[in-house]
Amino acid sequence: MGSLRLQSVTKRYGDVVAVTDMNLDIEDGEFISLVGPSGCGKSTTLEMIGGLTKPSEGSVYIGEEDVTDLPPKDRDLAMVFQNIALFPHMDVFDNISYGLRIRGTDSDEIEERVDDAVEVLQLDGMLDRMPSELSGGQRQRVAIGRAIVRDPEVFLMDEPLANLDAKLRVHMRTELQRIQRKLDVTTIYVTHDQEEAMTMSDRVAIIDDGELQQIAPPLTCYNEPANLFVAGFIGSPAMNFVDGTVSGSHFEAEELRVDLGSTDVGDATDVTLGVRPEDIHFRAALPDSESLGSVRASVDVLEPIGERMFVYLIPEKAVPTDRETGGEVSQQYLLMTVDPEEDIEEGADVEVTFDRSNVHLFDTATGGALLHGLEDEPAPTP
Incomplete structure (x- = not known):
């Protein structure tokens, strides 16, 4: 059986903790991608599964067998690395x-x-x-x-496509999925490329600073991110974030004030509203029943990239600030995506709204998700 389990696995290098209390349950035949920024601990996790590195704490199981102390040759694994x-x-x-x-x-x-390969x-x-040839x-x-x-029993792959050209990478992604399905072999795939992780995986394990942030099917990670890190990491271009507060049924920030309707969030002093660029629309294009709020903004930069165009907006009430220092350093943008044929020019004043079914609220202090999507339409103001 090619099922695999990490039980409370931690890896330390002196005073540096590379992986913290990692718990993973991977089913036989499943394709799991470990994804995260450079240095997050995904390759170290793979090395502990493969027996190249021994955990400082915790256990590694393949099937029902504890293989924590077994050498790589006795684990029935095949490994492919970037180097x-x-x-x-x-x-x-x-x-x-x-x-x-x-x-x-x-x-x-x-x-x-060999001929098949x-x-x-x-x-x-x-x-x-x-x-050499x-x-x-x-x-x-x-x-x-x-x-x-x-x-x-298990494939371990550490960024195996990183050295291939773009066209061949796309081909090999498809081929690796086909091979994995044909062989029905458990595959642990490390990548920093979220597109690879999203397109190839049954589930994606997102790691940051040695800690597992979320493990779920790709679309769940995209539509229901567990926290601010996952929300900002998964998706290209990244999710927009607006810091504010919730009072009653309203979210308030420098850029906007919107009625959330009936939610379980309650009053909260530090809340971050998240909305993906594809869920921002021109106000006139979205029915009232589907829209959330209204933001007046000016178009700063247009970036056509073929099948869509990026539109960088400066909200009318936005104040340029640096979140760390509070100084007026960087402009607060909203990024939206539109059809490349959209009639819009840099410098134009526009009014945009959010798709209420696809907005997200997070606790700013802890980063944890508070809600995903608003189902009910707020009652009209008398």
């Missing part, structure tokens, strides 16, 4: 088949498995080449092939 590690004196065929040969696999089966990885005609992307594909042919 390519091929045998320089072996050709492509021998590199891919090495693990099978030392396990005594029949030669006919070796050739069949070569077709998937677009390595036709390269089996007799040496690593390959490009970086080709060498990485050979490393992936060496893992594929092993048919292990």
Whole structure:
């Protein structure tokens, strides 16, 4: 069984805590991505699963077996890393088949498995080449092939597509998903690229500063982020945040005052309203029953990027501030996305509103989510 469990796993390097009390339950055949900013602890977590690093505390289980103290060779894992590690004196065929040969696999089966991997990885005609004759992307594909042919209980992949060109990365994302489904093998995939994590995974584990922030299906992380970090990290472009307070049924900030209707938030002194760029609309384009508030703003910058256009707005009442120092340093923007054919110009004054079903409220102090979406329409003002 390829199920995997991390139980209260912590890793320390002297006074530095790289991973804190990590608890993960991964089902057999599941594709899980570990995602987060550089240095967040995702690669360290993968190394503890693989046996390359021993936890300072906690246990690692594969199936029902505690493998915390087992060496990598006894864990039935196959690993692929960003830093390519091929045998320089072996050709492509021998590199891919090495693990099978030392396990005594029949030669006919070796050739069949290698041929399948070569077709998937677009390595036709390269089996007799040496690593020095390959490009970086080709060498990485050979490393992936060496893992594929092993048919292990668990795949561990640490940014394996990072050295590939953009077109091949898209192709390989699709192929890795197809291979994973075909083999039905548990896969733990580390990446800093949230697009990879969102498109490839059954669930995404988001890590920050060594702590697990949320593990859930990709769309759940996107639509119902557990906290401010997840809300700001998942999604490109990032979610807009407006700091303010809730009093009664109203959210109030320098930029806007909106009626939230009936919520369970109650009065709160420090609340952050979050709204994604695609959920900001021109006021005239959204029915009253679906809109939340009204913000007058001027268009600062337009960025057409093909299928959509980014519009940077300066709210009429926004005050440029630095959150850390309180000094007037950086302008408070709202970013919205519109159709690239939209008739709008830089410097124009506009009125925008938020899609009330897709706004989010967070506790500013703790970062925890308070609500996702407003279902009811506020009563009209008498």
